[in-house]
Each structure stands twice: as C-alpha cells, then as structure tokens.
Amino acid sequence: MDILIILEDNNGNIHRMGLESIVAAQQLGSELGLSTGALVMGANADALAEEASQYNVDEVIKVNDPLLASYSADGYSEAVKQIIEQENPTYVLFGHTYQVRDYAPRVSAKLMKPFLVDNVALSTEGGKVVFTKQMFNAKLFSDVIPSGEGPYLVSFQSAAFSADNAASGSASVREGSVNLDASMIKTESEEPFQEEAGGVDLTSADLIVSVGRGIGKEENIPLAQELAKALGAELASSRPVVDAGWLPSAHQVGSSGQSVSPKMYLALGISGAIQHVVGMKGSKNIVAINKDPEAPIFEIADYGVVGDVLEIVPKLTEALQ
Amino acid sequence: MKIAVLVKQVPGSESPLPIQSDQSWVDEGGIAYVMNESDNYALEEALQIKEQNGEGEVVVVSLGPDRIQKVIREGLAKGADRAIHIKTDTAGSVDPLVTASQFADALKDENFDLIFSGLQSDDVGMGQTGVIMGELMGMATASLAMATEVGDGKIKVKRELEAGWFQWVSLSLPASITIQSGLNTPRYPSLKGIMGAKKKEITVIEPSGGDAKQSLDKVYVPQSEKQTVMIEGSVDQQVEKLVDTMRNDIKVL
Ligand SMILES: Cc1cc2nc3c(=O)[nH]c(=O)nc-3n(C[C@H](O)[C@H](O)[C@H](O)COP(=O)(O)OP(=O)(O)OC[C@H]3O[C@@H](n4cnc5c(N)ncnc54)[C@H](O)[C@@H]3O)c2cc1C
Numbered sequence: 001m002d003i004l005i006i007l008e009d010n011n012g013n014i015h016r017m018g019l020e021s022i023v024a025a026q027q028l029g030s031e032l033g034l035s036t037g038a039l040v041m042g043a044n045a046d047a048l049a050e051e052a053s054q055y056n057v058d059e060v061i062k063v064n065d066p067l068l069a070s071y072s073a074d075g076y077s078e079a080v081k082q083i084i085e086q087e088n089p090t091y092v093l094f095g096h097t098y099q100v101r102d103y104a105p106r107v108s109a110k111l112m113k114p115f116l117v118d119n120v121a122l123s124t125e126g127g128k129v130v131f132t133k134q135m136f137n138a139k140l141f142s143d144v145i146p147s148g149e150g151p152y153l154v155s156f157q158s159a160a161f162s163a164d165n166a167a168s169g170s171a172s173v174r175e176g177s178v179n180l181d182a183s184m185i186k187t188e189s190e191e192p193f194q195e196e197a198g199g200v201d202l203t204s205a206d207l208i209v210s211v212g213r214g215i216g217k218e219e220n221i222p223l224a225q226e227l228a229k230a231l232g233a234e235l236a237s238s239r240p241v242v243d244a245g246w247l248p249s250a251h252q253v254g255s256s257g258q259s260v261s262p263k264m265y266l267a268l269g270i271s272g273a274i275q276h277v278v279g280m281k282g283s284k285n286i287v288a289i290n291k292d293p294e295a296p297i298f299e300i301a302d303y304g305v306v307g308d309v310l311e312i313v314p315k316l317t318e319a320l321q
Numbered sequence: 322m323k324i325a326v327l328v329k330q331v332p333g334s335e336s337p338l339p340i341q342s343d344q345s346w347v348d349e350g351g352i353a354y355v356m357n358e359s360d361n362y363a364l365e366e367a368l369q370i371k372e373q374n375g376e377g378e379v380v381v382v383s384l385g386p387d388r389i390q391k392v393i394r395e396g397l398a399k400g401a402d403r404a405i406h407i408k409t410d411t412a413g414s415v416d417p418l419v420t421a422s423q424f425a426d427a428l429k430d431e432n433f434d435l436i437f438s439g440l441q442s443d444d445v446g447m448g449q450t451g452v453i454m455g456e457l458m459g460m461a462t463a464s465l466a467m468a469t470e471v472g473d474g475k476i477k478v479k480r481e482l483e484a485g486w487f488q489w490v491s492l493s494l495p496a497s498i499t500i501q502s503g504l505n506t507p508r509y510p511s512l513k514g515i516m517g518a519k520k521k522e523i524t525v526i527e528p529s530g531g532d533a534k535q536s537l538d539k540v541y542v543p544q545s546e547k548q549t550v551m552i553e554g555s556v557d558q559q560v561e562k563l564v565d566t567m568r569n570d571i572k573v574l
Binding site: 077130138139192292311 | 334338347418452453456480481484487489490492503534536537542543551556566573574
C-alpha cells in the first residue's frame with residue numbers, strides 16, 4: 001500500500017487522533033490516487049481491527065503479539081519499523097499523540113527516514129506534497145517538505161482534521177506479523193495513574209478566568225483570583241504558571257491538563273500555544289487580554305483586548321463589584 | 322554518573338520574530354535569544370542528580386553558531402562541569418535526523434550514563450532529537466519526564482501521558498531521557514558560578530556531515546480564520562466595553 005496509517009489503542013478504542021489521521025490519509029489518497037492501509041497492534045488487536053475496518057481504507061493490518069501487550073518504546077518502534085519494511089509505503093501517518101512523540105522518532109532513526117511532526121495541514125497542489133506546521137509556539141507557520149526516497153513519516157496535530165469526516169467503508173483485515181524478542185525491551189512500565197485533582201473541577205465550570213505567564217509573578221495571582229471571585233468564575237491557568245509553582249497543577253488547562261468548555265473563557269496573558277488551546281477551544285466565548293496584538297490567542301478569540309493585564313484586571317474587577 | 326545535557330538557544334517567548342525576505346527562516350539579527358525552556362529543566366535535573374550522588378559529571382552540549390556560547394556559559398555558570406560546542410555556521414539543520422546524528426557522533430566516545438534533553442525546542446519544535454539519539458546510540462529512551470529516580474544502574478522516570486495521566490517507567494542505563502517543563506525549579510547562576518564558569522573548559526568541535534531529509538519550504542505569519550471583535554480605546558473605555566460585552570453579548574452578568 002502507498003499510505004500506512006498507524007492507529008493507537010486508547011482504552012480499547014482507536015485513539016481519536018488516529019481517526020483524524022484516517023481523514024488525512026483519505027485526503028492524500030484521493031488527491032494523489034494512492035492506496036491506504038491501517039495498522040493496529042497489541043496482544044490482541046481483533047477489536048481494534050474490527051473498528052478500523054469500518055472506515056474507508058483499502059485494508060487493515062492486524063498484528064497480535066504478546067510483547068505488544070503493553071506499550072513500550074522499544075517494542076512499538078521495532079514492530080512499526082518491521083511493518084513499514086514489509087509494506088514499503090510512501091507515507092506513514094500518525095496522530096501526534098504523546099505515545100507517538102515517545103517512539104516514532106525511533107522508527108525514523110531505525111529507517112533513517114524523515115519524521116515530519118505535528119502538522120496542521122497538508123496540500124498536494126500541483127502534485128507537490130507540502131505539510132504545514134506551527135513554529136515558535138504557533139506564532140509562525142512553516143511549509144515543510146520531505147526529500148529523498150520515502151517512506152516519509154508524518155504526524156498531525158490534534159484537530160488538524162475532524163474525526164467526524166472519516167469516510168466509512170468496509171475494509172478487509174489481514175493478519176501481519178513481526179519478529180520481536182523479549183530481550184529487545186529494555187524498559188519496565190507500571191500502571192498509568194492520575195494525580196489527585198485537589199477538588200478543582202474545571203470541566204463543568206460555566207465561567208473561567210485563566211491566567212498565563214503574562215501575569216508576571218506569583219504576587220500578581222491574587223489579581224486574577226479577585227477577578228474570578230467578582231465574576232463567580234473558576235480560576236484556571238496555563239502550564240508555565242503551574243510549572244513555576246504559582247498555582248497547583250489541578251488548575252492547568254491543556255493537553256496535559258483539563259479540557260474545558262465554559263460559556264466564557266477569559267484568558268489573561270496567555271499566548272495561545274496549541275497545547276493550551278486544545279484544552280479550551282471548545283469554550284462558547286473566548287475573551288483574551290494580551291499586550292501583544294500578534295499573540296496567537298487572538299486567532300481563536302471571539303473578543304480581544306490588546307493591553308496590560310496588570311492595568312486592566314484590577315479595573316475590571318472594580319467595575320464588576 | 323556522567324550526564325550530558327543537550328541545550329539549545331532559541332528566541333525568547335517575547336522576542337520579535339522578523340521573517341527573512343526570502344521566507345526561508347527568521348531574521349536572526351532581530352531576535353532576543355534564551356535557553357530553551359525545557360532544556361533549562363533538563364539541566365537542573367542533571368545537576369540535582371549529580372549533587373544527590375555526591376559525584377559525577379554534567380556536560381552541557383550545544384550545536385549552533387558562535388552566539389550559542391551564551392547558553393553554554395549559562396549552563397556552566399549554573400554548575401555544569403564542562404561543555405562541548407558543536408560549531409556550525411548557521412542555526413543548524415531543522416532535520417532532527419541530521420542534528421541527532423551530529424550529537425551522537427560528537428558524544429559516541431564519551432560513554433555517558435544519561436543523556437538529558439528538553440522534550441522539544443520552542444523554535445521549530447520537532448521534539449525528536451533526544452529520542453533519535455537514544456536509538457542511534459543503542460540506549461533505552463523515555464520522553465516527557467516529570468520526575469526521575471536514579472539508582473542500581475537504572476533510572477526510573479515518571480512519564481507524562483495525556484490529559485493529566487502519568488506512568489512510571491524503569492530503564493536500564495545508559496538511557497536518553499527527554500524532560501518536560503515543571504519537574505523541578507531551575508536555579509539561577511550565582512555570582513561565584515558566573516566567575517567560575519570562565520575557567521571551565523568548552524571543547525569546540527566540527528559537526529559531522531549528513532543530508533537533510535526534510536526542510537522548510539516557506540516561513541510565514543498564519544492568517545486568522547476567526548472574526549475577533551477587538552475592544553479598543555483607553556484602558557477605562559476598554560474595561561467599560563468589556564463589561565458591556567459580558568452583559569449584553571456573552572450574557573454572563
Ligand atoms: C507536550 C507538551 C504539553 C504541554 N501541555 C500544556 C498544557 O497542558 N497546558 C498549557 O497551557 N501549556 C502546555 N504546554 C506548554 C505550551 O506549549 C506553552 O508553552 C504554554 O501554553 C505557554 O503558556 P503562556 O501562554 O502562559 O506563556 P507564554 O507563551 O510565555 O505567553 C505569555 C503571554 O503573555 C503576554 N503578556 C506578557 N506580559 C503581559 C502583560 N503585562 N499584559 C498582558 N499580556 C502579557 C505575552 O504577550 C504572551 O503572549 C505543553 C507543551 C508541551 C510541549
């Protein structure tokens with residue numbers, strides 16, 4: 001096949017970002033007239049294969065191997081490398097999940113083939129295949145092109161394509177096999193766990209005031225707290241605020257924090273990096289206050305205020321009281 | 322315990338980012354550079370492991386033109402023992418296969434127990450260099466580390482998973498670990514550290530070759546797709562209009 005989609009197991013179902021990469025493969029395939037296939041793996045990937053076969057791809061390859069029972073970078077990178085060598089696709093597509101970040105660069109190194117990561121779009125205009133990625137925390141974009149012979153490994157950012165657009169079909173399932181040895185796996189993994197949320201449930205909040213690094217220092221956090229209180233809103237934050245210890249991690253919104261969809265999300269001094277945006281772009285109304293008129297947050301905001309949060313926030317609190 | 326820390330010099334989060342007229346890259350003349358954020362955490366983690374063990378060596382390794390000596394000095398001032406500067410004429414390749422190969426070639430005879438790097442750079446953000454290096458050097462790898470524990474020829478790493486989940490993974494040494502921001506509190510260099518750094522050794526070496534297998538075709542400012550209502554005026558007017566918007570348009574007051 002020409003395009004191989006690598007699907008990830010997410011608690012027994014195909015990871016949403018895998019479905020999004022099916023959409024990317026369907027677009028690339030139809031524009032360039034290329035065949036598509038999807039790979040599922042695990043100790044027993046029968047159910048995943050069944051789920052994958054309901055999409056419009058030419059075939060599904062299922063690899064069942066006891067050494068793939070739980071995720072390891074060693075095992076997964078070796079298995080994917082072997083399937084790529086067997087199938088010799090031109091494109092290998094992934095969702096840019098945390099798991100893919102962890103092992104796909106190893107596949108790239110094993111094959112000495114490029115891995116174009118975290119793309120937000122693809123274009124085949126004039127037969128030239130171009131992938132688009134964000135750079136500098138979403139402040140600039142870049143068109144990226146692979147060179148040399150394929151296969152080219154390509155991953156897509158969360159929501160670059162909508163999983164709802166994955167065309168359905170009925171693909172045949174083929175059994176694939178890989179040659180793994182227990183001695184290849186040099187890591188031991190414990191069970192995944194979640195940390196105490198500390199009583200902060202942002203997911204059901206109607207109003208959220210969220211504070212970013214632009215607040216400047218820990219001593220300024222009360223400005224946001226008072227505004228939240230005046231509005232009757234929950235207080236949330238971007239990652240650097242948690243990293244710096246200004247707020248506990250339960251307040252973090254984003255890909256490694258909570259996903260929220262309040263009626264109003266008021267972002268104070270937040271630049272709008274994708275890892276933050278994935279956690280709050282479902283908000284009904286996004287209001288952003290940022291001193292930089294070019295900040296990427298204004299690209300997704302419904303209402304924008306260019307200004308200094310340290311000046312605006314106290315006055316806003318006062319006006320609301 | 323011998324630990325290499327890969328650090329990269331990148332534009333600071335508030336630096337202007339002027340684009341070159343041929344749109345091939347940013348105009349480096351107009352940029353305020355800093356140490357990449359997650360690399361700073363990686364360096365701190367390495368320094369703490371050395372201090373806990375009471376022995377060992379932390380070596381800062383960076384690739385780029387002369388300007389990057391600033392972050393190398395910063396690493397030395399914070400407590401790294403020595404540095405390796407892989408000197409290039411330009412910012413270096415954007416292809417992590419090339420960069421990681423250059424790092425691997427530079428370090429192959431050093432026998433490091435651990436290679437630490439930030440999980441991704443705040444410029445191009447390929448997020449692969451440390452992981453590829455591990456593969457090239459036959460080391461175990463783990464990414465997105467939020468805590469580490471070293472002992473008995475092993476490193477235990479608390480890996481960040483999606484949506485607030487974590488997982489402990491144990492790796493035999495040598496290992497290459499990419500570090501996520503927030504796992505410690507990076508120190509500032511002391512005055513004594515800054516003075517002492519001047520005497521520390523920086524080995525400058527040539528990069529090995531390698532053809533890029535991916536490149537930037539065009540760099541540009543993204544176009545906004547959403548209509549944003551901008552609330553303008555003096556601060557007082559902005560506040561007044563904002564309250565009005567919350568009351569009458571968003572209807573949350
Ligand atoms: C794997 C991974 C996972 C991540 N997970 C998350 C996550 O879950 N959540 C998350 O938030 N991030 C996450 N990040 C980090 C993310 O990439 C960004 O670094 C982060 O979101 C930036 O936070 P910020 O906007 O607060 O800071 P910055 O990007 O530094 O932005 C600060 C903003 O404040 C503005 N500003 C400064 N001073 C003022 C002032 N006085 N008044 C008004 N505006 C001002 C600046 O113009 C700037 O736009 C993750 C990154 C990675 C690689």
